[in-house]
Amino acid sequence: MISKRTKYGLKALSYLAKQERNKPVLIATMAESESISLKFLESILLDLKKQGFLGSKKGKGGGYYLLKPANEITLAAVIRVLEGPIAWLPCVSLNYYEKCTDCVSEEECSVHQMMVEVRDSILDVVENKTVQDL
Numbered sequence: 001m002i003s004k005r006t007k008y009g010l011k012a013l014s015y016l017a018k019q020e021r022n023k024p025v026l027i028a029t030m031a032e033s034e035s036i037s038l039k040f041l042e043s044i045l046l047d048l049k050k051q052g053f054l055g056s057k058k059g060k061g062g063g064y065y066l067l068k069p070a071n072e073i074t075l076a077a078v079i080r081v082l083e084g085p086i087a088w089l090p091c092v093s094l095n096y097y098e099k100c101t102d103c104v105s106e107e108e109c110s111v112h113q114m115m116v117e118v119r120d121s122i123l124d125v126v127e128n129k130t131v132q133d134l
Contacts, residue, residue, distance in 0.1 A: 006082040008036045009044045013053065013078060014134035017070035024056065024063030044082065051081045070132035079126060086126065087119040094119075 011034045019025055027045060031038040045064050048054045055067045066073070079086055080095065090098035091106055092115045103109045 002079065002083055005040075005044055006079055008034070008041060009048060009078060009082045010075070010131070010134060011036065012041060012045060012064075013048070013066070013070070013073065013131045016054070016064065016066050017131050017134070019065070021069075022055075022065050024061060024065045026063040029063070047081065048078075053078070053081070066131075071130045073131040074127055075129045075131070075133075076123065076126040078131070086122055087115065089115045092116045092119050094123075 012030055015030050015034055016025060027042055028038060030036070031041045034041075045054060045056075049056055049064070052067060053073060054064050056062065056064050076086065085093040085096040087093035087096070089100065089111070090096060091100045091103065091109075091112060100106075100109070103112070106112045
């Protein structure tokens with residue numbers, strides 16, 4: 001299950017994707033439209049800006065806007081920034097791998113191979129879907 005932070009980040013990016021290209025949108029406008037707490041949305045948008053998904057403009061006519069076209073921002077990239085690993089177990093994560101301390105070996109683990117299949121299925125979707133698809 002993804003967190004509300006990730007869900008709201010995806011909703012905000014989708015909202016921005018529907019706006020005129022490079023036209024800044026006020027956080028308050030997005031928060032109201034998407035029913036997201038203003039403070040919570042501010043935090044999410046700052047993280048997305050730090051990671052290069054968003055730009056911002058201060059002052060009159062300011063706000064946030066997408067730095068890349070929506071069809072170039074994969075859901076996998078956004079999820080990794082806001083959520084962390086996409087894999088359900090650390091021993092099957094491609095980017096955040098950690099050996100499980102309770103397993104003798106991954107080859108003998110009754111759960112490992114199934115979780116690899118789950119990870120691959122999820123990745124097949126989120127790496128091939130973009131913010132535009134939302």
